[in-house]
Amino acid sequence: MLNVGVIGTGMIGQDHIRRMTTVLSGVAVTAVSDVDSAIAAEVGARIGATVHPAGGDVVGDPNVDAVLVCSWGPTHEQYVLAAIAAGKPVFCEKPLATTQEACLRIVEAEVAYGSRLVQVGYMRRFDFAYRQLKLTLDSGEIGSPLMMHCAHRNASVPPFYQKEMAITDTAVHEIDMVRWMFGGEIAAARVLVPKKSRNGGALQDPLLLILEMDDGVIVDVELSVNIRYGYDIRGEIVGEDGTAALGSLSPLEIRTAKQLITPVPADWRERFLQAYDVEIQEWVHAISLGGQPLGPTSWDGYAAAVVSDAAVKALQTGERIPVTLAERPKLYETEVAA
Numbered sequence: 001m002l003n004v005g006v007i008g009t010g011m012i013g014q015d016h017i018r019r020m021t022t023v024l025s026g027v028a029v030t031a032v033s034d035v036d037s038a039i040a041a042e043v044g045a046r047i048g049a050t051v052h053p054a055g056g057d058v059v060g061d062p063n064v065d066a067v068l069v070c071s072w073g074p075t076h077e078q079y080v081l082a083a084i085a086a087g088k089p090v091f092c093e094k095p096l097a098t099t100q101e102a103c104l105r106i107v108e109a110e111v112a113y114g115s116r117l118v119q120v121g122y123m124r125r126f127d128f129a130y131r132q133l134k135l136t137l138d139s140g141e142i143g144s145p146l147m148m149h150c151a152h153r154n155a156s157v158p159p160f161y162q163k164e165m166a167i168t169d170t171a172v173h174e175i176d177m178v179r180w181m182f183g184g185e186i187a188a189a190r191v192l193v194p195k196k197s198r199n200g201g202a203l204q205d206p207l208l209l210i211l212e213m214d215d216g217v218i219v220d221v222e223l224s225v226n227i228r229y230g231y232d233i234r235g236e237i238v239g240e241d242g243t244a245a246l247g248s249l250s251p252l253e254i255r256t257a258k259q260l261i262t263p264v265p266a267d268w269r270e271r272f273l274q275a276y277d278v279e280i281q282e283w284v285h286a287i288s289l290g291g292q293p294l295g296p297t298s299w300d301g302y303a304a305a306v307v308s309d310a311a312v313k314a315l316q317t318g319e320r321i322p323v324t325l326a327e328r329p330k331l332y333e334t335e336v337a338a
């Protein structure tokens with residue numbers, strides 16, 4: 001049994017606690033912490049976990065084998081570094097950290113430790129539809145890829161959501177996904193600003209992010225964060241010999257009143273429900289077997305941060321911004337399975 005401590009018991013923290021306590025196997029949640037002590041106390045009491053006053057105490061708890069960081073982005077670095085210092089595996093929700101410098105500090109700490117302890121929460125790599133898409137691409141059935149069209153549509157976003165977050169909070173998923181899908185790096189980013197939707201309030205919504213892969217593949221990502229009708233994630237790869245796309249929005253079809261209705265998921269929790277289950281189950285399994293995590297690494301978290309910085313600059317300047325990564329340490333050279 002892997003004993004996990006959770007830092008941050010907000011929306012995704014509670015969702016991961018629910019899956020670890022009611023869905024997944026081989027895992028127990030033994031400790032929690034949140035700066036909102038009332039939430040932490042309520043969640044801790046519900047599942048019978050120790051409630052610590054600070055996240056650092058979760059890392060130091062002898063009854064915690066591995067740590068799950070689900071607090072706000074700017075707080076991730078300190079907890080990931082503390083877990084590495086304690087030699088404990090740590091699953092960190094995206095982003096790994098909010099600056100590329102902070103991500104590099106994590107990479108350097110992990111390299112100094114000598115083996116991989118960190119996995120970043122880019123769950124699309126564990127989604128059945130994305131995995132099928134990658135298998136199809138890798139099989140050669142649609143030939144060499146030329147382009148990918150993506151859409152990332154949120155029904156709505158909270159009032160504190162700023163323009164740049166369409167890149168740093170939302171598009172980071174596509175940024176990570178295309179590096180994994182095409183097995184290459186992103187060479188440059190551009191952002192086009194279409195006509196503004198009246199549903200976006202003060203926010204510029206939508207945006208069109210264009211990513212150039214290092215082999216010439218072009219990826220376009222429509223970012224609409226106030227689309228109203230639901231949570232809609234799309235992806236279609238155009239190859240030399242065919243195309244392949246993520247399938248239907250829903251496993252359910254309703255036929256009624258001479259209509260065929262395909263329900264649209266409400267949000268990421270519904271659309272990626274099974275991807276999160278697989279992501280955390282595979283993480284638990286890899287750690288329990290005494291191995292290294294197999295999912296997105298600190299290096300992937302760093303690369304996403306660098307591309308995201310370039311895309312934010314592209315948004316602010318209207319220019320094409322090239323992406324330059326630091327030299328990749330040997331620790332991250334071997335392919336991961338996920």
Ligand SMILES: NC(=O)C1=CN([C@@H]2O[C@H](COP(=O)(O)OP(=O)(O)OC[C@H]3O[C@@H](n4cnc5c(N)ncnc54)[C@H](O)[C@@H]3O)[C@@H](O)[C@H]2O)C=CC1
Pocket residue numbers: 007008009010011012013033034035036039055070071072073075093094095121122123169268
């Ligand atoms: N992989 C995915 O699809 C998703 C990832 N996320 C990521 O998960 C993280 C949390 O997001 P949400 O759960 O939506 O936010 P939230 O605001 O619902 O929950 C975050 C919790 O962290 C707590 N917190 C803040 N600072 C803390 C600290 N220093 N120590 C302990 N607790 C602290 C807050 O009090 C809050 O309860 C973010 O980094 C977000 O980007 C969120 C949604 C989906």
Ligand SMILES: O=C1[C@@H](O)[C@H](O)[C@@H](O)[C@H](O)[C@H]1O
Pocket residue numbers: 154169170173268
């Ligand atoms: O990570 C997530 C949220 O933080 C973000 O705000 C949403 O735009 C994404 O769709 C979701 O997957």
